[in-house]
Amino acid sequence: MSKEILNVKQRFGLVGNSIGIERAIITALQVAPTDMSVLIVGESGTGKEMFPKIIHQYSARKHQQYIAVNCGAIPEGTIDSELFGHEKGAFTGAIDSRKGYFEVADGGTIFLDEVGELPLQTQVRLLRILETGEYMRVGSSKMLKTNVRIVAATNANFENAIREGKFREDLFYRLNTVPIKLPALRERKEDIYALFTRFASDSAEKYKFEPIRLTPEALQIVEKYRWPGNIRQLKNVVEQMSIIERDRMLTPDKLVNYLPEINVGNLPTLSNVGREGESHSEREILFKVLFDMRKEIRELRQMVYTLMDNRGNIATPYVAEPELMEHVHHNLPAKPMEPTIFRPTVQPEPASNKGSIIEDTEEIQEESFSLIDKEKEMIKLALDKHDGKRKLAAEELGISERTLYRKIKEYDIN
Numbered sequence: 122m123s124k125e126i127l128n129v130k131q132r133f134g135l136v137g138n139s140i141g142i143e144r145a146i147i148t149a150l151q152v153a154p155t156d157m158s159v160l161i162v163g164e165s166g167t168g169k170e171m172f173p174k175i176i177h178q179y180s181a182r183k184h185q186q187y188i189a190v191n192c193g194a195i196p197e198g199t200i201d202s203e204l205f206g207h208e209k210g211a212f213t214g215a216i217d218s219r220k221g222y223f224e225v226a227d228g229g230t231i232f233l234d235e236v237g238e239l240p241l242q243t244q245v246r247l248l249r250i251l252e253t254g255e256y257m258r259v260g261s262s263k264m265l266k267t268n269v270r271i272v273a274a275t276n277a278n279f280e281n282a283i284r285e286g287k288f289r290e291d292l293f294y295r296l297n298t299v300p301i302k303l304p305a306l307r308e309r310k311e312d313i314y315a316l317f318t319r320f321a322s323d324s325a326e327k328y329k330f331e332p333i334r335l336t337p338e339a340l341q342i343v344e345k346y347r348w349p350g351n352i353r354q355l356k357n358v359v360e361q362m363s364i365i366e367r368d369r370m371l372t373p374d375k376l377v378n379y380l381p382e383i384n385v386g387n388l389p390t391l392s393n394v395g396r397e398g399e400s401h402s403e404r405e406i407l408f409k410v411l412f413d414m415r416k417e418i419r420e421l422r423q424m425v426y427t428l429m430d431n432r433g434n435i436a437t438p439y440v441a442e443p444e445l446m447e448h449v450h451h452n453l454p455a456k457p458m459e460p461t462i463f464r465p466t467v468q469p470e471p472a473s474n475k476g477s478i479i480e481d482t483e484e485i486q487e488e489s490f491s492l493i494d495k496e497k498e499m500i501k502l503a504l505d506k507h508d509g510k511r512k513l514a515a516e517e518l519g520i521s522e523r524t525l526y527r528k529i530k531e532y533d534i535n
Contacts, residue, residue, distance in 0.1 A: 125150060132178075133171050136319050137312030141304030145172065152299045153179035158251060160236075160296045161274040163303030166353030172301060173232035173272040182270055185229030188222050193238035200243050202259050211260025223256060223267045230270040236296065237277035237288055244289045247271075251295045271296070306348040306355060313344050313355070320356045324363035331369050333362055339371050346380050417524050424519045425495050497532045500525070504534070 126146050129135065135142065152159055153176045161169045170189065177187045195203050202211075206221030222231055233239075239247065250256050251271065255264050273296045282288035306313065317335065325332040335343060348354055358379045366375060499518065507513035515525040528534075 129175060133175060135168070135171065136316050137309060138315075139304065139309035139312050141302075141309055142312065145301050145303055146175070148299070148301050149175045150179055152176065152301075154181065156270055157298045158270070158296050159272045159299045159301060161272065161301045161303065163274075163276060164305045164351055165276045166351035167303040167305060168352050169274040169276075169303055170232070170234065172303070173230065173274070176272055177230040177232075177270075180230070180270065182229050186226040187230050187232070188226045189232040189234060190222055191234045193235035197240050200240060201246065204243065205246060205256050205258055207259035208261045211258070215260070218258075221256075221258065223250060223269055224265065226269050227267045228269075230272060233271065233273040235275055235277075236273040237275040237279065237282055239288075241287075241289065244292050248289065248292045248295060251292070306351040307346075310344050313348075314340060316352060316355055317343060317359060320359035321363060324360050328364060330363055333359070333366060333369050333371055336370060336372050338373050339376055342373050342376055342380070417520070420520055421496055421518075422492065425492065425499055493532075496528070497534065500528055500532070500534060 126143060129146050129150065135146070149159075149172050159173075159176060161172050163169050173189065174187070177183060190204070192200065201207075202215075202219065202221065204221050204223060206219050206224055207215050209215060209218045233247075246256060250267065250269070254266050254268060256267065257264055277288075279288060279293050279297075283290045283293060306316075314335075318332075321332040321334070324330070350357070362371060362375075362379055368375075500514070503514040503517045504511070507517065511525055511529075512522050515522040518525065
């Protein structure tokens with residue numbers, strides 16, 4: 122079997138020795154001699170379109186027609202006509218009869234890519250073909266027969282589609298007689314270097330350049346990158362670097378322009394380099410906590426300014442707004458602020474005392490401008506006002522009771 126797998130890889134240009142890809146090849150070879158329908162499942166860009174060709178070429182149908190149909194690229198109004206054909210006058214623009222793919226590929230194989238995009242009406246017609254081999258052209262009442270092997274592929278979640286009523290459950294089980302799952306590129310990291318080398322060599326031959334190469338550090342980054350677009354993305358990135366980069370030895374700093382970070386919702390993502398022990402979900406939780414803390418800091422800042430204004434103190438922020446927002450955005454403490462010194466003020470000369478100037482001065486004082494001190498002071502005032510009732514104090518401060526409880530513990534407020 123290993124020799125046969127090697128022949129398949131060479132014939133169809135498959136690269137890699139990971140367990141997942143070799144298991145998929147073995148399954149395709151085993152099911153090929155039969156007429157069983159096959160469902161190929163995998164993320165977009167994993168190379169699903171290669172396996173129907175393998176199944177067809179290693180079957181008894183290899184000398185018959187092979188047709189690949191992208192179900193998601195055909196408009197809903199014409200998909201039935203494309204698949205099953207139509208009679209003259211069946212609809213506006215049908216100036217002549219036309220054979221559909223199932224009639225043209227009789228005796229051969231049809232590959233239905235993105236089968237999850239089929240309309241429900243078309244799914245009913247397809248189910249009938251799978252069960253009896255019978256179908257009718259659009260606009261005809263004559264029953265036709267076809268002997269076609271169906272291989273389907275999708276990157277959709279069929280469980281969700283069935284639950285939402287977008288895909289028939291009975292059709293799913295008929296298509297899923299033999300499932301073949303293709304692993305994502307991040308699940309076959311040991312194949313990434315071989316794929317990179319292959320694409321670099323192909324690009325060099327195509328554009329008459331020297332092949333690009335990776336330093337050990339750059340290779341480590343490439344292997345740990347998640348590759349959301351899988352093999353298709355890797356190929357595109359290699360072609361871009363082959364054309365744009367003049368230095369054929371790529372270092373990590375050059376990869377930054379080609380490997381964008383993946384966002385989870387609106388949260389930033391950390392690079393996976395040097396973080397093998399930390400799972401992706403753990404990082405999501407960490408960033409959610411940090412963003413919640415940033416929101417609470419912003420709320421407390423606004424609350425402090427409001428309460429200080431109500432007490433008749435200085436109501437404007439102690440730090441310029443853009444600067445403070447920048448510090449909060451980066452989850453860093455604000456820079457220490459210089460104490461404000463109140464300067465002497467000169468009272469206007471009374472009308473009855475012309476000739477003498479009465480100067481009224483204020484005492485120069487230095488006040489603590491620490492946001493933490495002001496926050497503690499406001500919390501204590503709110504608690505005193507409501508006799509220690511935290512719920513009422515939290516409402517007064519405009520924060521949640523959970524946040525208030527955490528602040529009390531943090532500042533050791535009795």
